[in-house]
Structures are given as structure tokens and as C-alpha cells.
Amino acid sequence: LSEEALRKCQASFQSDARCRFIQGAFEDYSVGETYNVVVLNEVLYYFPVQMAKSILHKAASLAADDGVVIVSMNRDWKAALIWRRLARVSRPSQSIRATNRQTGSYWTVNLYPAAELRGL
Numbered sequence: 001l002s003e004e005a006l007r008k009c010q011a012s013f014q015s016d017a018r019c020r021f022i023q024g025a026f027e028d029y030s031v032g033e034t035y036n037v038v039v040l041n042e043v044l045y046y047f048p049v050q051m052a053k054s055i056l057h058k059a060a061s062l063a064a065d066d067g068v069v070i071v072s073m074n075r076d077w078k079a080a081l082i083w084r085r086l087a088r089v090s091r092p093s094q095s096i097r098a099t100n101r102q103t104g105s106y107w108t109v110n111l112y113p114a115a116e117l118r119g120l
Helices: 003-012 049-061 077-087
Strands: 035-041 063-074 094-099 106-113
Touching: 035 049, 049 063, 049 077, 063 077
Parallel strands: 035 063
Antiparallel strands: 063 106, 094 106
């Protein structure tokens, strides 16, 4: 939703015709095209927990039939709650954990087939 972030992205990628940046709320985003990959990088826990399922479903609806949704979240109480709820209905096809050796903080990155998340 940041105009400044949008300007910086546009300036950084202005020579790449494949890149397009749109400002708006994710839950309101609607286009007539699909993507191979939809990435929810450090955003899912900014929504209310009860919206996580609908946000994942929205991300899956933006992906192609054989596309994937990648979810990344840092370790905190809200992320742990969302991961537990998501594990009840879907398992990632791939998962990695990146750890900051100095602080001990870590990020979990899970890859889900979009078609599976559409059934949420």
C-alpha cells in the first residue's frame, strides 16, 4: 500500500517490460490473468488470523492450474498459529527454514500447489 515502495520498485525495474507494479489491497486485487507463482512473503500475518484461509484461497485463485503459492513467515506467535491452522487442511510440497545465526530468529518458507489451496 506504500506509494514510496511502489516508486522505488518502478525505478529499479523500469527497463524490464515484464515487470508491472500495482498499488492496492491484496484482497481486492483482480485481473484476468494467472501467474505461475504467487508469493506471500512476510505478509500473511499482517491480516487478522481468521482471514488467513481466504487470503490463501485468493492467492491460489491468482495462480495457474499448475502454479504454486509460496508462503514465508518469520517465527512469531501469529505465524505459528497460522501454520498450525494451515497444516490441518494442506501440507506443503516443499519447505525450508532459514535461520539468522546471530539472533536465532528463523523464517519458514513453504511451497503449496495452487490447485490444492483452492479447495480451502
